Amino acid sequence: MINLVNEKNPMPEQKPDVRNKNFLEVAEGYTEDMAVREALRCLQCRKHPCTSGCPVSVRIPEFVSKIAEGEFEEAYQIIKTTNSLPAVCGRVCPQENQCEGKCVRGVKGEPVGIGRLERFAADWHAANFGDEEIEPAQSNGHKVAVIGAGPAGLSCAGDLVNKGYEVTVFESLHKTGGVLVYGIPEFRLPKAIVAAEVKALEAKGVKFVTDAVVGRSVTVDELMEDGFESVFIGTGAGLPSFMKIPGENLLGVCSANEYLSRINLMKAYLPEYDTPIMHGNKIAVVGGGNVAMDAARCAKRMGAEDVYIIYRRSAEEIPARAEEIHHAVEEGIDFRYLTNPVQVVGDENGYVTGIECVKMELGEPDASGRRRPIEIKDSNFILEVDTVIMSIGTKLNKLILETTENLEANDRGGIGVDGKAATNRPGIFAGGDAVTGAATVIKAMGAGKVAAAGIDEFLSK
Amino acid sequence: MKMYEILSKRKLNHDITWLVIYAPMVARKAKPGQFIILLTDEYGERIPLTMAGHNSEEGTIDLIYATVGRTTMLMDQMGEGDTFFSIVGPLGKPTHMEGLKRVCVVGGGTGNALAYPIAAGMHNHGIQVDMISGFKNKDLVILEEEFTANTDRTFVVTDDGSYKEKAFTTDKLKSLLAEGNEYDEIIAVGPPIMMKLICQIAQEAGIPCVASLTAYMIDGTGMCGGCRASIGGEDKFVCVDGPEFDGTLVDWDELIQRNSYYREQEAHDREHVCRLTGGVRYYD
Numbered sequence: 011m012i013n014l015v016n017e018k019n020p021m022p023e024q025k026p027d028v029r030n031k032n033f034l035e036v037a038e039g040y041t042e043d044m045a046v047r048e049a050l051r052c053l054q055c056r057k058h059p060c061t062s063g064c065p066v067s068v069r070i071p072e073f074v075s076k077i078a079e080g081e082f083e084e085a086y087q088i089i090k091t092t093n094s095l096p097a098v099c100g101r102v103c104p105q106e107n108q109c110e111g112k113c114v115r116g117v118k119g120e121p122v123g124i125g126r127l128e129r130f131a132a133d134w135h136a137a138n139f140g141d142e143e144i145e146p147a148q149s150n151g152h153k154v155a156v157i158g159a160g161p162a163g164l165s166c167a168g169d170l171v172n173k174g175y176e177v178t179v180f181e182s183l184h185k186t187g188g189v190l191v192y193g194i195p196e197f198r199l200p201k202a203i204v205a206a207e208v209k210a211l212e213a214k215g216v217k218f219v220t221d222a223v224v225g226r227s228v229t230v231d232e233l234m235e236d237g238f239e240s241v242f243i244g245t246g247a248g249l250p251s252f253m254k255i256p257g258e259n260l261l262g263v264c265s266a267n268e269y270l271s272r273i274n275l276m277k278a279y280l281p282e283y284d285t286p287i288m289h290g291n292k293i294a295v296v297g298g299g300n301v302a303m304d305a306a307r308c309a310k311r312m313g314a315e316d317v318y319i320i321y322r323r324s325a326e327e328i329p330a331r332a333e334e335i336h337h338a339v340e341e342g343i344d345f346r347y348l349t350n351p352v353q354v355v356g357d358e359n360g361y362v363t364g365i366e367c368v369k370m371e372l373g374e375p376d377a378s379g380r381r382r383p384i385e386i387k388d389s390n391f392i393l394e395v396d397t398v399i400m401s402i403g404t405k406l407n408k409l410i411l412e413t414t415e416n417l418e419a420n421d422r423g424g425i426g427v428d429g430k431a432a433t434n435r436p437g438i439f440a441g442g443d444a445v446t447g448a449a450t451v452i453k454a455m456g457a458g459k460v461a462a463a464g465i466d467e468f469l470s471k
Numbered sequence: 472m473k474m475y476e477i478l479s480k481r482k483l484n485h486d487i488t489w490l491v492i493y494a495p496m497v498a499r500k501a502k503p504g505q506f507i508i509l510l511t512d513e514y515g516e517r518i519p520l521t522m523a524g525h526n527s528e529e530g531t532i533d534l535i536y537a538t539v540g541r542t543t544m545l546m547d548q549m550g551e552g553d554t555f556f557s558i559v560g561p562l563g564k565p566t567h568m569e570g571l572k573r574v575c576v577v578g579g580g581t582g583n584a585l586a587y588p589i590a591a592g593m594h595n596h597g598i599q600v601d602m603i604s605g606f607k608n609k610d611l612v613i614l615e616e617e618f619t620a621n622t623d624r625t626f627v628v629t630d631d632g633s634y635k636e637k638a639f640t641t642d643k644l645k646s647l648l649a650e651g652n653e654y655d656e657i658i659a660v661g662p663p664i665m666m667k668l669i670c671q672i673a674q675e676a677g678i679p680c681v682a683s684l685t686a687y688m689i690d691g692t693g694m695c696g697g698c699r700a701s702i703g704g705e706d707k708f709v710c711v712d713g714p715e716f717d718g719t720l721v722d723w724d725e726l727i728q729r730n731s732y733y734r735e736q737e738a739h740d741r742e743h744v745c746r747l748t749g750g751v752r753y754y755d
């Protein structure tokens with residue numbers, strides 16, 4: 011019996027004025043009852059456009075119908091066949107551009123809450139079967155190295171260990187998880203979820219070596235000499251960009267990566283950690299992506315009174331997930347659309363006192379199809395702030411390309427690969443942000459799986 | 472041996488300590504001029520320290536640190552047999568040595584700890600090294616024996632003349648140049664203000680000058696941008712593009728300013744260490 015209500019079942023959440031002072035998860039998750047009711051909104055249409063919208067083709071109608079029947083563990087197992095990180099993706103995927111964007115129910119009302127259901131299935135599994143003993147996988151004797159413990163690396167390692175490979179993951183930071191740990195904040199993705207995924211991989215036999223900067227501590231070529239028959243590179247795209255405007259090196263200007271790392275990786279919000287952090291009271295975050303939303307919402311939680319998002323296009327073009335924008339607005343973040351910084355201004359001691367901006371209007375569409383922002387003459391004004399967080403994107407780190415013999419780049423400066431994630435060097439594979447530039451968790455995870463299949467094929471020859 | 476275990480600890484003076492640590496992954500590839508980033512424990516701060524030496528066979532690295540704040544105070548509380556939570560490296564570009572025949576290395580204060588591996592590394596590479604090692608006073612002098620053994624000539628100077636020659640490092644460099652000593656390169660390591668002045672002298676004498684910069688760091692791999700410095704009008708990341716740069720291109724005033732950003736919080740933290748815990752959190 012189909013549930014004909016046009017809206018999604020509301021997600022239980024912490025109240026905005028409570029949650030903007032803590033780091034606990036904002037969305038609390040569906041109860042069993044809510045999940046079943048939401049699952050019953052699915053029409054089970056024959057073409058299942060949702061699945062075609064998913065970068066890893068999760069069998070959505072199948073798992074949703076299992077939830078509708080109350081078979082929650084089965085639902086989870088169906089998702090797991092194509093998605094290694096359901097608890098993560100259910101929370102952070104941009105569903106509105108993917109599965110939910112194609113949902114037929116979305117034509118007249120809201121689409122089925124596919125992301126919420128995915129999260130529900132994953133959380134239900136963790137709560138009920140989470141501490142089941144995991145059997146170590148049987149080794150096939152082949153050794154593979156995975157570089158980078160982000161979603162691409164973790165999913166590649168997971169698929170390989172299941173096929174019997176002896177996998178060692180090398181990670182440069184002291185913690186595993188990549189952006190899931192150093193970038194995305196606790197209130198959006200509890201770190202315990204990522205830790206549980208890593209623990210499960212360890213139980214299956216994957217070895218993790220932290221503090222290992224490949225290219226410096228050891229090179230890709232040395233790994234191959236040391237007996238690794240194949241290497242997967244999933245090092246992400248972590249190099250922060252700056253705007254190259256005057257005043258960017260004043261005290262109080264930092265990249266979103268630095269701000270978020272201090273908070274998420276180094277836990278500056280917990281008193282028992284030593285990490286220093288800029289305790290601004292008026293903070294401007296420049297940019298309109300997920301990273302900017304995370305920085306702004308963290309800034310609010312760190313006690314800032316006024317937090318601004320400065321974005322040069324309009325609300326229509328802003329790239330962050332719809333839910334993040336909605337949450338940010340609720341939490342009191344002040345959005346300044348059609349505004350672009352021209353310089354950061356400071357006092358005689360070099361501390362930031364404000365950011366000079368210019369108003370923008372939208373002109374003709376550019377190459378990306380979005381309307382191009384144009385400066386409005388003489389519309390400059392100064393927004394008084396004491397901290398500026400630059401969140402205008404990241405570039406690819408060249409370290410691996412520079413230190414691996416004859417490894418070829420693609421035209422975006424990432425590592426060049428073919429359809430099977432193979433680079434020009436036999437046995438070396440790559441995927442995730444390291445290939446595409448900053449993208450999404452699900453795409454990185456999908457690339458890790460493609461590479462695992464490619465590596466398996468390469469080593470089975 | 473445990474990973475990241477302190478194998479030996481030796482005080483060089485009241486504030487400066489020499490550690491030998493078991494870190495085979497780092498030791499295997501370390502080169503002069505490179506640094507590591509360490510964490511004392513899970514709750515610590517990631518701080519960068521230059522490697523004063525290493526032994527690839529034994530898998531050990533040497534660190535010489537000055538006790539200046541919270542993390543280094545916590546390190547003072549650790550002893551032989553204790554282990555660090557994390558040590559990552561080698562990071563940064565190694566000291567450039569190609570084509571050099573004769574150099575002068577200038578170290579100021581704690582900077583001598585960072586200058587030591589550079590001077591010794593160059594000397595071992597067959598480069599003729601004059602070392603100017605400057606300190607405020609006699610009590611602060613460190614590494615004199617090591618410098619003497621690992622350079623061609625070592626000149627120890629003190630600001631107040633309480634030990635050896637009374638001179639600032641800048642004066643000593645000027646007099647060596649006036650005596651007709653010729654160098655292919657001058658390397659300055661010390662307080663930014665000293666490096667700024669040494670670079671000016673070198674520039675006037677038409678000698679290339681390299682300065683080893685310190686900056687706040689988190690990851691050390693180019694991910695946070697916290698370590699950025701203006702070099703010749705361009706933003707560079709000290710951790711991956713440095714730490715050594717052409718000193719004539721460095722925006723010294725900006726660097727001096729940037730290194731003071733967390734000063735208040737750090738002062739507060741420092742007090743916190745002394746007052747609350749008497750030094751340490753806890754170590755098993």
Ligand SMILES: Cc1cc2nc3c(=O)[nH]c(=O)nc-3n(C[C@H](O)[C@H](O)[C@H](O)COP(=O)(O)OP(=O)(O)OC[C@H]3O[C@@H](n4cnc5c(N)ncnc54)[C@H](O)[C@@H]3O)c2cc1C
Nearest residue numbers: 158160161162182188189193224246442443449450451454
């Ligand atoms: C703040 C923030 C919020 C985001 N929000 C979302 C969101 O809501 N939804 C979404 O889908 N996507 C989001 N993204 C994007 C998403 O997180 C990334 O696309 C994804 O994590 C890429 O995965 P990856 O495995 O390719 O790389 P990463 O997650 O970047 O992992 C790479 C890992 O490799 C390590 N590494 C790098 N160099 C080396 C080396 N030389 N040796 C060893 N290890 C190395 C890094 O330390 C890191 O741990 C967000 C990104 C950020 C920064």
Ligand SMILES: Cc1cc2nc3c(=O)[nH]c(=O)nc-3n(C[C@H](O)[C@H](O)[C@H](O)COP(=O)(O)OP(=O)(O)OC[C@H]3O[C@@H](n4cnc5c(N)ncnc54)[C@H](O)[C@@H]3O)c2cc1C
Nearest residue numbers: 518519520521535536537539540541542543685686687737
């Ligand atoms: C590449 C590099 C190599 C270094 N090598 C050495 C070394 O071999 N030996 C050594 O003793 N120190 C070295 N330093 C400096 C060392 O990292 C700092 O002294 C250390 O971070 C202080 O930490 P803390 O928590 O004890 O003190 P904090 O409380 O963090 O700081 C105390 C004082 O030290 C200053 N300070 C903090 N961080 C730095 C920094 N990165 N650079 C300059 N001053 C700073 C602060 O302004 C403050 O006045 C190096 C720094 C860099 C970037």
Ligand code: FES
Nearest residue numbers: 691693695696710
């Ligand atoms: S330390 Fe983070 S970029 Fe240099």
